[in-house]
Amino acid sequence: MTALTLLGATGSIGTSTLEVLAAHPREYTLYAAAAGRNVERMEEIVRAFAPRKVAMSDVGAARMLKERLQLSGLTPLPEILEGESGVCELARDPQGEYVVAAIVGAAGLKPVLEAARRGATIGLANKEALVMSGRLFFDTLKAHGAVVYPIDSEHSAIFQCLPESCQRELGACDLKGAGVRRILLTGSGGPFRNTPLEDLASVTAADAIRHPVWSMGPKISVDSATMMNKGLEYIEARYLFNATPEEMEIVIHPQSVVHSMVSFIDGAVLAQLGRPDMKTPIARALAYPERIAATVDPLDFTALSGLSFMAPDFRRYPCLRLAIEASLTGQGATTALNAANEVAVAAFLEGRICYPDIYATVETVLSELPSLKAESLEEILDCDRQARESAGKALGARKAC
Ligand code: NAD
Ligand code: MG
Numbered sequence: 178m179t180a181l182t183l184l185g186a187t188g189s190i191g192t193s194t195l196e197v198l199a200a201h202p203r204e205y206t207l208y209a210a211a212a213g214r215n216v217e218r219m220e221e222i223v224r225a226f227a228p229r230k231v232a233m234s235d236v237g238a239a240r241m242l243k244e245r246l247q248l249s250g251l252t253p254l255p256e257i258l259e260g261e262s263g264v265c266e267l268a269r270d271p272q273g274e275y276v277v278a279a280i281v282g283a284a285g286l287k288p289v290l291e292a293a294r295r296g297a298t299i300g301l302a303n304k305e306a307l308v309m310s311g312r313l314f315f316d317t318l319k320a321h322g323a324v325v326y327p328i329d330s331e332h333s334a335i336f337q338c339l340p341e342s343c344q345r346e347l348g349a350c351d352l353k354g355a356g357v358r359r360i361l362l363t364g365s366g367g368p369f370r371n372t373p374l375e376d377l378a379s380v381t382a383a384d385a386i387r388h389p390v391w392s393m394g395p396k397i398s399v400d401s402a403t404m405m406n407k408g409l410e411y412i413e414a415r416y417l418f419n420a421t422p423e424e425m426e427i428v429i430h431p432q433s434v435v436h437s438m439v440s441f442i443d444g445a446v447l448a449q450l451g452r453p454d455m456k457t458p459i460a461r462a463l464a465y466p467e468r469i470a471a472t473v474d475p476l477d478f479t480a481l482s483g484l485s486f487m488a489p490d491f492r493r494y495p496c497l498r499l500a501i502e503a504s505l506t507g508q509g510a511t512t513a514l515n516a517a518n519e520v521a522v523a524a525f526l527e528g529r530i531c532y533p534d535i536y537a538t539v540e541t542v543l544s545e546l547p548s549l550k551a552e553s554l555e556e557i558l559d560c561d562r563q564a565r566e567s568a569g570k571a572l573g574a575r576k577a578c
Contacts, residue, residue, distance in 0.1 A: 179205050179463075182273025182297075184264070184288050186210035187218040189394045190279035190302045190328065193455045195226065197463065200472050205463065208273045211264045211280070211288070214238035220245055223255055232258035232267040234284065239263065261287065268292045275463065277328070278303040281396050282519050283561055286310060290554065293317040293325075300462035302328040302455075304413045305519070309512045309557055311416040315348030325417075326462035331362050331410055332417055333458030334436035334449035343418065344465075350419045360420055361438040361446070363430040364407040365390050366489070370431060374493060380532045382525055390433040390453045399522045403535055404489065408500020409518075412511050415504055422505060427497070429487045434476065450476060495536045499543060509549035509560050516564035517542035517571075524572050534575050541571040 181198065185191045191212070198205045207226040212219055214235035219242055223231060233239035239259030246254055258266055261284075268276060268288035276292040277300045278285055285303035290310065292299055294317060301307065307314055318325060325347055327333050336344055339357070343350040352360075368387055369377060385402040386395055393401070400406035407427055414420060428438075436458075438448040451457050452473055460471035491498045496518070503510035521538040524530045530538070545567050551560040 178203070180208035180272055180274050181205055182209040182211075182267060182270065182276045182292070183207060183279065184211045184268060184276065184285065184292075185279030185281065185303070186222055187212040187215040188279060188281060189392070189397075190277070190455060190459070194277050194279065194300075194459050194463075195222065197456050197459050197469075197471055198226070200470060204469070209267050209270060211267050213280075213284075216242045216245065224251070227253075228255050229272075230258065230267055230270065231255045232263040234259075234261050234264050236260050264288050265291045269295055271295055271297075274298065275300065277459070277463075278306065279328070281305070281394055283309060283516060286557070287554075290314070290317055293323040294321050296322040299323060299325045300328045300459065301325050302459075304329055304409050305515050307416055308409050308412045308515045309508075309551075309561065310554075311412075311508055311511070313552065313554065313557065315416065318348065326465055327413075327417060328455070328458050328462045329410060329413060330453075330455060330458045331364075331437040332414060333461050335360055335362070335414065335418060335439060337449045337461065338437070338439040338447035339418070346419075347417050348419060352418060352420060352424055356442045357424065357439055358442050359424055359426050359440045360414055360418060361426050361428050361440060362407065362410060362414055363428050363433075363435055363437050363486075364404060364410075364489075365401070365431050365433045366429040367402040367404060369402055369493070370429070377493075378531055378533055382528060385525075385532070389431070395526055396519070396522055399525060399535070400518070402532075403496040404494035405496035405500060405518050405522075405535070405539075407489070407494075408497045408503075409515065411497075411501055412504045422501075427489055429489050430484065432481070432484055434481065434484055452476060496539060499536070499539055503543060506548055507551075508557070509546070509551040510543060512551045512557055512560045513542055513546050513549065513564035513567075514539060516561045517568040520565050520568035520572065530572060530575050534572075537575075538568050538571045542567045 209230040211232040268291040279302040456471040503514040517539040
């Protein structure tokens with residue numbers, strides 16, 4: 178029986194993880210669950226999975242949850258922790274042997290580092306944490322004997338296509354030694370792949386969230402539309418697989434049937450295929466090296482109408498170019514890129530800026546804060562704070578949409 182700590186339990190990945198858990202009640206149990214402020218959903222999770230500990234980063238939400246559970250007479254009540262420190266305390270608890278890191282954005286960084294510091298096994302969905310901390314994250318894992326498995330579907334696909342020598346050395350893989358020529362990171366191109374460029378100025382948050390293939394949380398849905406998501410994944414893949422820029426290629430694949438590929442020096446290309454359902458990479462990360470059922474149907478190849486692949490157009494996806502450039506510049510730039518993007522996407526979701534302003538904001542911040550040092554956690558958090566401030570100012574100068 179593996180005891181799980183689920184960070185980001187009320188979100189899209191959190192929900193998919195609980196579905197996999199529910200299919201394997203004898204193998205997995207939910208020990209602890211953390212989230213931001215969704216009290217209703219957390220109450221449902223407590224009733225269905227009876228975790229021993231719960232944390233809400235929003236203090237008011239934590240208190241409301243406690244009150245609701247007490248009033249309902251539920252026994253035994255879970256211990257309820259509150260605030261960012263409560264989420265970190267939960268991540269630190271060694272009884273949660275396996276930690277699924279599925280908080281969205283920079284807020285997930287400290288808790289995942291806490292889990293790494295106590296040598297936990299980590300299933301990583303929270304790509305922003307890795308984009309911000311890269312080297313520090315892997316150094317922390319190594320120093321404390323912690324292990325990470327990717328949950329992001331592309332990285333899970335790449336992981337599955339790589340030989341075991343690489344799977345066992347994430348962060349320090351010898352791709353050349355394993356005969357790898359290139360990692361081919363695929364992306365659907367999002368909902369605006371065919372929108373005339375001149376119409377992008379007037380697309381709305383609701384349009385952006387309507388992803389053609391995947392159903393995900395609001396922030397990553399907007400990131401998929403701008404392809405900033407693929408940019409963050411490019412940075413994530415470089416860290417996870419120790420890949421040079423020459424070993425990386427991004428390919429648009431609208432059907433999202435191939436989840437990414439690895440090309441080898443002998444001309445072979447291995448791909449992982451499947452339905453666009455996050456339960457598959459979650460099950461892979463939870464059970465490695467075994468395989469467990471994920472309640473996902475296999476692909477029906479006779480029903481596929483065709484698979485297409487093309488190079489990304491940076492005029493349509495300028496955020497992707499920014500992310501690749503930031504990856505070449507270094508950790509300070511990728512941390513600033515991530516922070517500026519989070520601020521800009523939140524403003525776009527609230528209807529405060531237009532779609533092209535997301536790119537403009539991130540671009541302004543990166544040109545203002547060219548290369549801050551971001552090696553220690555303090556430096557990373559400082560860089561994140563400065564970039565958020567700079568993004569706030571850049572947004573203030575824009576007209577409402
Ligand atoms: P979501 O918005 O659906 O859920 C986010 C979760 O984080 C919620 O449980 C929320 O309560 C919690 N949260 C937010 N702020 C918090 C805070 N300060 N402290 C504690 N918890 C907090 O997002 P999602 O789509 O599930 O994505 C989660 C992560 O997984 C993101 O980093 C995303 O990039 C990554 N990811 C998601 C998918 C997907 O299909 N949804 C695929 C690949 C990777
Ligand atoms: Mg992905």
